[in-house]
Amino acid sequence: MLICTTKKELREAIAAQRAGGKSVGFVPTMGALHQGHASLFKRARAENEIFVASVFVNPIQFNNPDDLKNYPRDFEADRRLLDAEGCDIVFHPSVEEMYPEGEKVEKYSFGSLETVMEGAQRPGHFAGVGVVVGLLFRLVEPTRAYFGEKDFQQVAVIKELVRQMGIPTQIVPCPIKRGEDGLALSSRNALLTPGNRAKAPFIYETLKASLALASRPCKEVKDFVESRIASCPLMKLEYFEIADPDSLQSVPDDKPAAGNQGFIVVWMGSVRLIDNIHYGAL
Template sequence: MDIMTSLEAMTAKLDRIGRRSIGLIMTKGALHEGHIALIKAARAENEYIIVSSFLHSHEFSSEEAYKLYPRQVEEDQEIASKAGVDFFFCPSYEGLYPNGSSTYVSIYTPLMNRLEGQIHPKYYQSFLTTANLLLSCIRPQRYYISEKDFQKKALLSQLIRDFHYVCEIRVLPTEREADGLIIGSRNTLLEPEERRLAPLLYHTLKKAELAYQRGNISSYKLKLLLETEIKRYYRIQLEYVDVLEIERLTSIETIIEEALIVMSIRLGSVRLSDYIYLKK
């Protein structure tokens, strides 16, 4: 596995070997089983796999969250190498933007500032700016992402359409712990009691799913159920809950056939988000 720390070196390498079949996985580092699942899927479909690891403070809800985020570059490189990655791209800010940058990518849609975007407004702008740079310079044929990142996937799809990139988005199932908690880098920051409470997020969503299957199609009633359940636990702070139309991710009042319920909570200093699809 080659380790690249600058965009110049990365693109120079690809110019030499060609860009016939490339799979790209963008991360913030702290690789885990969810990332490994993406790598395995990419390995089966591409000649070359590139995993990027780049942290930007704008992709966090606070400076504290940015500082607390796990950093394990050497361990990440070992994980990526064992999983079959060809290029591990881990630039500093200067490695990605050697001349600095005053240009940002933002999509003119309310989705930019809803859900996760309402918690930290610069998050998707930062993500899309980096994604646009990598898509234009690396030119991957396939981009791999987890189902849990549905909002990111929707915005990325629009970016790819608008800039006419020839890149297919591959969505993989979300990886979960045995107790239902989504596998994520932030889980390591949870205190023991917080970790015990964390799976309640998913289990509460499952209660809403059961209510829907029993005939409750009112978004208001389902959200009230979720809010009531979560507020039973004083250590859990509810950030948002919404019922969405699946394709456009817009709020709906009544579920006709299917919907997506999303919820975000805070446990101590850690934010956790989860979702569940409602289908007949």
Template sequence: MSIIKTIEELESWSAGADRKNRTLGLVPTMGYLHEGHCSLIRAAKAENDLVVVSVFVNPTQFAPGEDFESYPRNIERDYELAIAAGADVVFNPEVGEIYVPGSSTFVEVTGDITKKLCGASRPTHFKGVTTVVNILFNIVRPDRAYFGQKDAQQALIIKKMVRDLHMPLEVTVCPIVREADGLAMSSRNVYLSAEERKQAVCLNCGLQKAWEYLNSGSDDSRSVRKLIEVIENHIKGQDLAVIDYVRILDGETLEEINGIEPGKAALAAVAVRFGKTRLIDNRVLSVEVR
């Protein structure tokens, strides 16, 4: 199976694959695949008869001055990795195939869930994400769609969109896949210099220290303010790291919380710049039962 470039080709493949009688999983990506993406593809293959991987660098989720033009691309390598991981089809449309000429329709989730964390510094980002994901859902019509926990806010927003619009599919969020030293895998990691790459592990290490402090038994161990301080102090120990945000919010709604209660999960999320490269990471924090 070659790379599919058009909706017409995808529909023809779907008809030939007896799509009506088989389940289909979709893994939406912007390409430059790594093991994190491949883990999503394997999860989709384990739960569905067919798997479509979309590779589309979506222009509407990039603001002016961001890295749309320079975003890493290698469709031949992506195709090989996707097929090896279990994909049946790689859908790699051109921009004009996704956004019809004169298109001015957007799908937007409103409210605090899109305004915090990455939404604060990238106010148009999630509007672009939800629009393109909605378009892909309409084109591919999957039974299930797979996203990574690394983009935790994005996953929560997409799940809300699916619930709010009664979309007939399941959204599955899979665990973060990390490098051996703990850095969350990301297509943007290739931008890092050797020294930036070395220091970038501070994101995961800071989150790990927050987990340890939360479960240390200290008097203020459940205080969100204190846990944020623990993370920030660790990241600030790296001279190339510039913090965009360190936040701890409700794990489902992203609402503000002051403390972490037993039986409830919180999301600790960080965004840090190294030169021109902005990295994100997160960890679900919960109080261990002793």
């Protein structure tokens, strides 16, 4: 496995390996890798001739300085996991390498996709995601890029990014990977206290329980989820929203939840946890 820390090294490494038009599978990450990431790596490895990953904590997608400071980092552990999953090339640049002083970056606007839910709660977040993923796509030129559906809204933004960039990269959404207790795997889970970690699966239990109400108006589903989360003193609900899975626009309260996606954000102490679930068609 080759570790590249500069754009020049990365371009040269990929050019050397992709001779003859070999397919490139790419998984961009912010490190603190876990088995959720590993599920993406396995697909990238199985479905492509070359598997490239990046490990870069992107400062411009954080709107909270404390969140950036507290984000877990352990590149040595990340390197071991990537090596075990058969990665060919890892790109691990510094902030200065990605964003040289005085160098302009391509910026993108994602319209309503970046103003609802996560976009509303974290202003500038998706603009920052667009900048870094756009840069990485220009460098790697992947055949396929893999993203987890835990960050469902991000997947929609990345699909729009590819459309705007006019590149042939195929975006491959991958199902949420969960622990045995149902908690969506996340780098942030490592920051939970033992007591909060033990209770955290209640988020997904609540989402699953709400599936029984899929035929009911969204207002009833929201009331159910909000009251369940409120019953847990360790949890503070930031939002629960039911939205169209394509446009991400909120579904009117009087319409049934069926066919739409439920999105939840819960705080446990200083840790922000996200999850989502699909309300199947009637």
